[in-house]
Amino acid sequence: MYIEANYVDIVNREIYPARVSVEEGKIAAVEKMENMCDTYILPGFIDAHIHIESSMLPPSEFSRLATVPCWKYRRSSIFQK
Numbered sequence: 001m002y003i004e005a006n007y008v009d010i011v012n013r014e015i016y017p018a019r020v021s022v023e024e025g026k027i028a029a030v031e032k033m034e035n036m037c038d039t040y041i042l043p044g045f046i047d048a049h050i051h052i053e054s055s056m057l058p059p060s061e062f063s064r065l066a067t068v069p070c071w072k073y074r075r076s077s078i079f080q081k
Contacts (some may be wrong), residue, residue, distance in 0.1 A: 004033065005041040015040075 007018035007030060017033040020041055027043065052062050 003041060005037045005039040008040055008042045010042075010044070 001022045003020045003022065005018065005020065006015050007020065008015050017036050018041070019031045019033055020027055021029040021031075052059060055062050057065070
């Protein structure tokens with residue numbers, strides 16, 4: 001499976017059209033393309049809107065569980081313009 005979108009490369013501070021190959025739910029490859037797309041992909045983007053009280057955990061335990069580096073799991077979010 002692949003996704004074509006404007007890739008937001010946070011590390012290199014650039015945005016470029018890309019084809020992102022996904023295998024077994026993980027990013028396998030990122031290939032640059034020529035034409036810009038209508039969508040954006042932000043690898044590692046995390047929605048910071050969280051209700052700690054809904055977790056039923058003490059804040060210290062919630063913090064320990066919720067601060068795993070996102071790049072460890074190669075998570076991504078896709079947004080429509």
